[in-house]
Amino acid sequence: MPSLSRISVAITLALLASASHAANWSDTALSLRHGSSFAEPYDNNPDGSRKDITKTIVGLTHVSGYKYGTNFFNVDLLMSDRNDPGGGVAGNPGAQEVYLVYRHMLDIGKMSGHAIQFGPVRGLGLTAGFDLNTKNDFYASKKRMLVIGPTLMFDVPGFANLSALVLKESNAPNGLPDRYTYKTHGALELDWGVPIGSLPLSFNGYAMVIGSKGTNEYGGPTATETHLDMNLMLDVGALAGGAKNTFKVGVEYEYWKNKFGNPTVASGAGAGATARTPMIRGEYHF
Numbered sequence: 001m002p003s004l005s006r007i008s009v010a011i012t013l014a015l016l017a018s019a020s021h022a023a024n025w026s027d028t029a030l031s032l033r034h035g036s037s038f039a040e041p042y043d044n045n046p047d048g049s050r051k052d053i054t055k056t057i058v059g060l061t062h063v064s065g066y067k068y069g070t071n072f073f074n075v076d077l078l079m080s081d082r083n084d085p086g087g088g089v090a091g092n093p094g095a096q097e098v099y100l101v102y103r104h105m106l107d108i109g110k111m112s113g114h115a116i117q118f119g120p121v122r123g124l125g126l127t128a129g130f131d132l133n134t135k136n137d138f139y140a141s142k143k144r145m146l147v148i149g150p151t152l153m154f155d156v157p158g159f160a161n162l163s164a165l166v167l168k169e170s171n172a173p174n175g176l177p178d179r180y181t182y183k184t185h186g187a188l189e190l191d192w193g194v195p196i197g198s199l200p201l202s203f204n205g206y207a208m209v210i211g212s213k214g215t216n217e218y219g220g221p222t223a224t225e226t227h228l229d230m231n232l233m234l235d236v237g238a239l240a241g242g243a244k245n246t247f248k249v250g251v252e253y254e255y256w257k258n259k260f261g262n263p264t265v266a267s268g269a270g271a272g273a274t275a276r277t278p279m280i281r282g283e284y285h286f
Contacts, residue, residue, distance in 0.1 A: 023071075026064035027245075028286055033057040033252060035279035040084055040137075041262035041269030050271035054081040068111050069125065072103040078135075088138020097135035103127055105151055105161070122155035127163050140174035141260075158194035158202070165189060169213060176217055182261075183214030200238050202248075205230030213261050220268060222261035229254045231281055245285050252279040 038053040045051050055078055062073045080094035087095075105125040109116040116124040131145040149165035165187045172179040193204040210225040230253055237247035254277045262269035 023064040023066050026062065028062045029060075029283050030286075031057075031059040031061065031281060031283045033059070033279045033281045035252075035254075035277045037275065037277050038080070038084075039259070039272045039275035039277075041259055041273040042139075043084055043272045044270040048266055048270055050275070051083050053083045055079060055084075069104060069106040072105075072129075073101070075100045084137060086136050095135055095137040097133060097137075097141075099131070099133040101129070101131050103129035103147070107153075117155075120154050120156075121152050123153035125151040125153060125161070127151045127165070131169075138174060142172045142179075143169065144171070144179075145169040156192075156194055158192070160190070160192040160194065163189045163191075167210070167213070171217065173217065180217035182216070182222070183212075185211040185213045187211060196232075200235035200244075202233050202235075203230070204233065210261070216261070221263060223258040223263040225259065225261055226255070226257040227259075228256075233281070233283065248283040248285070250281050252281045253277070254279070 034054075034056050036052060036054040038055045039050045040053060043051050043053070057076050057078050059074060059076045062071070064071050076097075076099045078097040078099065080096070082091070082094050084095050085092040105127045108124045108126060110123075126148075127150070128146075128148040130147060131143060133141055133143040135141045146168045147165050149163050151161050151163040154160040154162070166184060167187055168181070168184050170179050170181040187208055187210040189206060189208045191206045193202060195202050206227075206229055208225070208227045210227065212222045212224050214222060216222050231250050232252075233248040233250035235244060235247075236249050238244045240247075254275065256277075257274045258264055259269075259273050259275065262273040264271065264273040
């Protein structure tokens with residue numbers, strides 16, 4: 001039987017091919033985020049308390065739709081202060097991380113020519129894609145993850161999509177002779193972007209519950225992750241008399257428990273495996 005990785009790759013390539021059709025609509029944005037209470041697993045104070053890390057994040061996001069579905073692409077450059085030092089060496093400049101996400105959702109109703117609607121659901125999709133990252137801290141992550149699963153699209157202003165995903169993840173951190181593949185695991189993900197009535201405000205974000213991925217590359221346990229990231233954005237460009245959905249500013253909040261599957265326990269990743277991070281955020285859409 002073909003492996004999940006090969007099946008996921010094949011489906012992702014097929015979806016990428018189908019996405020090559022001309023887009024009916026698109027939105028591309030540059031974003032800037034800043035917060036001072038990020039945290040990283042194993043990066044704790046001598047007394048075991050979480051070490052607060054300041055990060056500035058520059059992001060590029062593209063979303064587009066075509067006849068049979070949608071594409072989502074996001075890449076973030078995360079720049080830490082010295083509390084998360086490059087190479088893990090105290091006193092070094094802060095580490096830098098690049099994290100890339102791609103998702104394609106194929107609308108099954110549009111593909112088949114028969115609308116799939118029931119109750120609050122306006123459509124059914126198949127989502128596939130991948131995550132990649134690299135970071136120059138002591139761990140030196142080189143994450144690779146394939147994603148696939150069904151998606152329910154809810155009938156709301158804007159959008160709200162709930163996906164049940166299967167994840168196939170591997171990593172090749174510092175000191176590991178070969179790439180390590182974790183146990184195939186599942187996740188539930190809710191993504192949304194909804195306007196706030198007739199106000200120049202939008203509420204956006206995602207929430208994920210990610211199952212344990214088995215034993216980690218060093219033989220230790222992993223834990224279920226909870227990851228919430230949400231923002232409230234004000235369309236300041238429209239308020240100033242300019243074009244709508246061009247310049248936005250707002251506030252963002254991220255909660256991440258057991259980050260990357262690291263248990264928040266004193267004998268392991270410690271308090272740094274869970275973060276509660278308010279941020280300020282700005283966006284330019286073009």
